[in-house]
Amino acid sequence: SQQGEEDPQALSIQEGENATMNCSYKTSINNLQWYRQNSGRGLVHLILIRSNEREKHSGRLRVTLDTSKKSSSLLITASRAADTASYFCATDATGNNRLAFGKGNQVVVIP
Amino acid sequence: KAGVTQTPRYLIKTRGQQVTLSCSPISGHRSVSWYQQTPGQGLQFLFEYFSETQRNKGNFPGRFSGRQFSNSRSEMNVSTLELGDSALYLCASRGSLETQYFGPGTRLLVL
Numbered sequence A: 001s002q003q004g005e006e007d008p009q010a011l012s013i014q015e016g017e018n019a020t021m022n023c024s025y026k027t028s029i030n031n032l033q034w035y036r037q038n039s040g041r042g043l044v045h046l047i048l049i050r051s052n053e054r055e056k057h058s059g060r061l062r063v064t065l066d067t068s069k070k071s072s073s074l075l076i077t078a079s080r081a082a083d084t085a086s087y088f089c090a091t092d093a094t095g096n097n098r099l100a101f102g103k104g105n106q107v108v109v110i111p
Numbered sequence B: 001k002a003g004v005t006q007t008p009r010y011l012i013k014t015r016g017q018q019v020t021l022s023c024s025p026i027s028g029h030r031s032v033s034w035y036q037q038t039p040g041q042g043l044q045f046l047f048e049y050f051s052e053t054q055r056n057k058g059n060f061p062g063r064f065s066g067r068q069f070s071n072s073r074s075e076m077n078v079s080t081l082e083l084g085d086s087a088l089y090l091c092a093s094r095g096s097l098e099t100q101y102f103g104p105g106t107r108l109l110v111l
Helices: none
Strands: A011-014 A019-024 A031-037 A043-050 A055-058 A061-066 A071-076 A085-092 A099-101 A105-110 B005-007 B010-013 B019-024 B031-038 B042-050 B053-057 B064-068 B074-078 B087-094 B100-102 B106-110
Touching: A011 A019, A019 A085, A019 A105, A031 A061, A031 A071, A043 A055, A043 A061, A043 A071, A043 B100, A071 A085, A099 B031, A099 B042, B005 B087, B010 B019, B019 B087, B019 B106, B031 B074, B042 B064, B042 B074, B053 B064, B074 B087
Parallel strands: A011 A105, B010 B106
Antiparallel strands: A019 A071, A031 A043, A031 A085, A055 A061, A061 A071, A085 A099, A085 A105, B005 B019, B019 B074, B031 B042, B031 B087, B042 B053, B064 B074, B087 B100, B087 B106
């Protein structure tokens, strides 16, 4: 299976609720990045967490990284309809910009 | 700063033809990477260029090639198009930090 693989779930939540997505990977990494994609458009970078970091926040986003379990989670708090998108995690295992992406998690936020 | 731009945004070709896609990175960024996104295979790394040199290459046939110019703009070329080459092609640029910034993509349809 692929490096950087999200739990294959589609989330449907009400506006205001929190959304959590998970990602697992198989090899050692330099960093892990989360991206958002709306309707097959370009990827928007959300947050990067380095291998020596355990948690990072950016606005309503919280990312955790557990290198012992080779997993990461993305939490979106107080979701909004505009958060409706596909979310991808991507790992940089070599430090040479070769990102390995997961399959993506589709999140639908119902107004 | 202007973001990553890709041209054209949409393209329709027939089997056997060849196609050239263009990517202009963020000003000052010297690394450009290309990715292919399909419903079946997800996001896959094609290659990465830095200072006009290919630094990394993914697992794609030789029909896929690229180059980078002295102003960091990059092109990728696909020769002898096949139906399976229909995809969203994304390019990403990177500066001195690890984050890769993606363009809006070129959607290629091969008939």
